[in-house]
Amino acid sequence: MTSAVTCRGLVYIYRLEGYDVVALGGVDLDIAPGESVALLGPSGSGKSTLLSLLAGLIRPAAGRASIDDIDLAKASEAELARMRATMVGVVLQGAERNLLPYLTAEQNVRFAQRAALAHGSNNLPSPRDVLSMVGLSIRGKLRQRPAQMSPGERQRLALAVALAHRPGLLLVDEPTSQLDTSARDEIVLALESVRRYGTTVVVVTHDPEVGARMGRTVTIRDGRVGAEGQLGEEFALVGRDGSVHLPPEVLAILPPGTRLRVHAGADGTVTLVPASELSQSTLEVA
């Protein structure tokens, strides 16, 4: 099963100490079914907020977000719960937060599957198959509780729990934080395995190596999509409103507030010329 994600002008505002804070200021994003996307960006840029919106945990203040044909702004709580039980799997940051500490690995997977069963889903994979997907198929591991596992195993178990109902979309928040290199590699391998099954995967991460292993990277800056990357190369994106997020090194040359003349060349290049200076800070864009 695989799902598509569509966001158009997605806005999310929250209130903090009496002030409205715009966490997402108009996100446009399309993720094709089966695609693997890493959401990158500095802390506070809105990555986790976007993930929470896509999981149906919060409602957008404006704009549209949909997973397949489910409009996340208009769906009821029951529909969102059903979506999370059947179509979307979520992995929270910190493996322990995804697991019930008093259940074994197998029981945690079964617990997650109970939600899907409650919504009438049949044909769920066996917990053993789910765990083998993430490399936890050893017999002894099935009966271990989370506290008895290594950090990497716990994170993989958290992945397995989110995959228990064979979702079309997997949302993962910082899967490799607080893990050492080998554990991180285990997680990346697990994610690749999930991808091979055709599940659409969206991962929020600070780790550029993890991002590089995903098919596509989307950089979120100041609540908007600032750039995208593919096969290791990053590109600035022209937004629907024509705005372009300049990379940080360019911003150092053309700080915010700089007035520019934009010259489009015949060869497809675009030159940005600051209005106060003539040639020193001319920027050509091809």
Add this chain to the structure above:
Amino acid sequence: MTGWSVMLRGIRYRSGRSLVVLFLAAFATIAAVLAPAYGRAAEQSVLTDAVRSAPQAATSLTISAESSAAGAGSGSYDPAQQPVAEAKTVVDDAFQRAPHLAKVVDRPITSLETESQAALANGERHIALLAWRLGFCAQVKVVTGACVVDAEQAMVSERSAAETKLKVGDYITARPAKGEGAGRRLQVVGTYAPKDPAAVYWGNSTYFSHAPGARLDAIFTGSEEDVRLPSATGIMAKLTYPVKPDEMRLDVMPALRSELGSLGLALNAAELRLDTALASIVDGVAKDQAALASSVPIIAVPLLLIAWVVLFILVAAVTEERGPELALARLRGFPQARAARFGFGETLLLIVLGAPLGLAAGLGLAELTARLVLANGTHVEPRWPVFAAAIAGLLIAAAAAWLATRRTFGSGVLALLRRVPQRAGRRAGVIEAVVVTLAVAGGVVALRDRQSPLALLAPAAIAVVAGIIAGRVLVMWSKMRLAIARRRGSIPGILAAAQLARRPGAARLVVVLTAAVALASFAAASWDVAAKARARHAEESLGAATVYRVAAPHPQALIAAVAAAEPTGRAMAVVRTDEQYGQGRVELIGVQSELLGNVALWRGHDGAALERLGGQLRDGAGKPAALGQDILVRVTANGLGEVPLRLGAMISAVGQPPTVVWLGDVKAGQRDYAAPLPACAAAGSCRFAGLAVGRMATLTGPIRATLTVHEVRSAGAPAQVRLSEGEVWRTDNERNPTAKVTVQPGSVLNLSIDSGGPGDVIVSYLDTPAKLPVYLSGIVPGDGDDFSFPSFADTQQAFTVIGRSGTLPRAGAHALMFDLGLAVRAASATAGLADASDLRYEVWASRDATPALATKLADQGIGVVGTQTIQTEMQQLGRRAPALSFRLYLLAGIAAAGLALGVLALSRRLGAADRRAELASLRATGVRTRTLRRALRRERMVSIVLPLLIGLAAGVGAAYLMLPGVALVTVGTATPLEGLWPTDFGVAALPVVVAAAILVVFAGLFSSGGLLRGGAR
């Protein structure tokens, strides 16, 4: 894997918290169940106590028939003249229609008795009760000879046989004591001594009232027919059905009352009379039972509320802790209902499991309390109200727990995952305002009517308000201390104040602890005050350290017996009766005033004051005009009429009505008129009661004479007859309304007599003051301080008030107290008190009287039918309604305080890991251990001492406010509180509560170090 297995695994994972929720649920059920279980047991106890403590004669069903003059003449049906078995058949038949009554009574004791005159072979005649009792032989020890088994056989008591020199084989002739009937010859076949004169078998009859020279113990016959002396009236046939106190159950009371009424009517139809005080005894305890029924549930309310509030707080805390798990369930897409089941299921299961545990524990606790405190044999009865209360407790606990989870369940997934809990905000303040308003309003209503059971809610209301105030004070004080500590740069102060100011949990716990301590201290203070009130009431109602209720033939016999049994003067005879006056009754109590100072206990009167009072009661008493074996009256007679007259002396023998002994025909001039008085040979057995002038034989015509009495002598010495006081000589116009006698006292007494009526002229002599001094409580039953009122005899007695008091010992607030000797002398001038069946006889003994007094009284012929001491009185008061309610309040208060302290300890334990982490991180930043220890101690001091101080103050203040006007000892009677407040630190409930509070403070302080062990690790 099912939802049940997840639930059970979760419970096991959180075993500590789960156990606490289980315990709290059980506790709430215990509190709910305790009210109906304890209440019913207490009501039963009050009933059982009342029936057990009442005299057996009062509770027994006595069915009797007394032979009438017509019946004695065999002219009409007389059940007393028929075999007793016939009457028993009638009664058995009536009991068939009264099954509840039949169940509570024991087998009957049948008897037949009549007052007789036993004539011996040597011509002596003695008064004695002639009796037949079924089962007599088993109740006596045969001293000589054999027990009576057949007709015309008799047994006399060993001591009566010794006095009269009767032996086995002798014959006596029993004749009616009144009337001139023929006698019945009975052979003495043995002598007896009763195994236990005070046994229930003997009832209240005066069988063993041997008085030397006056009366023998009862003579028992082998056949009931022997008692039916020819032409005897006053034959009493009795069937006495003793009541079995343990069979008197609450359930059957209504049916019992109804059956008593119908049984009486049925027996009346068969010429039988039913006498019993059972109905009035049962009605008497109805007030206590009603008070218990209304107060016990109300007392349980604060305990229930605290249990539910604590459960609410704990479930809210546990649910908040499980926030991430709930978030997980919602994240996985569980439907709302399933997510709620996942979140609430563990708690609900524990509450449901706690209910039967609480039910069993509540019943067990009520049973334990019943065995320790209530009347013997009282047990808890698990009836439907108990189970209904358990179910109600369970439902309300579940509701409280559900409400506790609402906030957490209503939070979003991300909010549940947040680590820092949101503040409660304004909503908590609104709830507090509503609760305080309701509590204040409820308290005011309750204070207006302190006799109402709702008044018991006022302390709970005060406790709630005190708790809320304490919570607010804590936060305000902490914020203030935080600001001060910041200015001073005091790190311990900052740390301590910040903890208390910013954590809502601390304030909630302070609210609960303060309310619980307020309840406990109110309960303890009330218990102490009520216990003192009971002790005071016991002394006042008893009148002496020990009071023996006795059976005596007449007051003089009692006085003589007491003097013989306790010659040191540490016991005194007391005779009581009561008379109707207006809408109520006046208690009359005659005491040996010369012993009042030694024996009586009377609040506000010490021994010296009582001696003075006793002297005042005897004021004006002259010596009794005692007579010996003869009497001589020297009289000069003049002015005689035509009708020959004779002169007589009125002689009052102990226990007998005054009789006239004729001294001789009146002749003109001075003569000595004398006669022997063989019945007065025993010293002090007779007194001079007046003079009589009558016509000789069958003559008629007016009585005229002028008599000058020079002297009255007896046994060769002048009798103490006051000729010079006119007031002590009175014409008895009841016997002869036409008699006119002019009395001129002086060195000789001149009597001018003129009577036209048929009767003799009697001039009574009073060897008592004309007006008996009396101490009064209540209003004067008459006009002014001098009034007339019936005394021990049926005739009016003149009294003069010498003092007043609010209550008289053992006589209450509407009573007259006078000297017993004087009252008996006055009454016996006109009546024989042996016939006065309305007199109640008691012996009051001081603390240092001989412990064997009961036995010694029995040796003197005075049977003890009941004994009360201050201790037993206090025990009985402790089992009556107000005390039982206060006891439950004390238990509830202690339980509430224990619960609150347990919650405090638990919250510390549950939060210990987090606190350790906080402290460790502070140590890692360089804060010294000593500083942290000081901060912890300050924090603990404030969070414990503040609620303890406010709670204690609120509880004791509530007691000062509430107790005046509340019935502390008996239902419906407010008790004045002067001198009842605890003023010392003896062993009492309030000092124990204070000591426990101090211990808690120290324990809290010293346990704070545990959090700092292990270093920054």
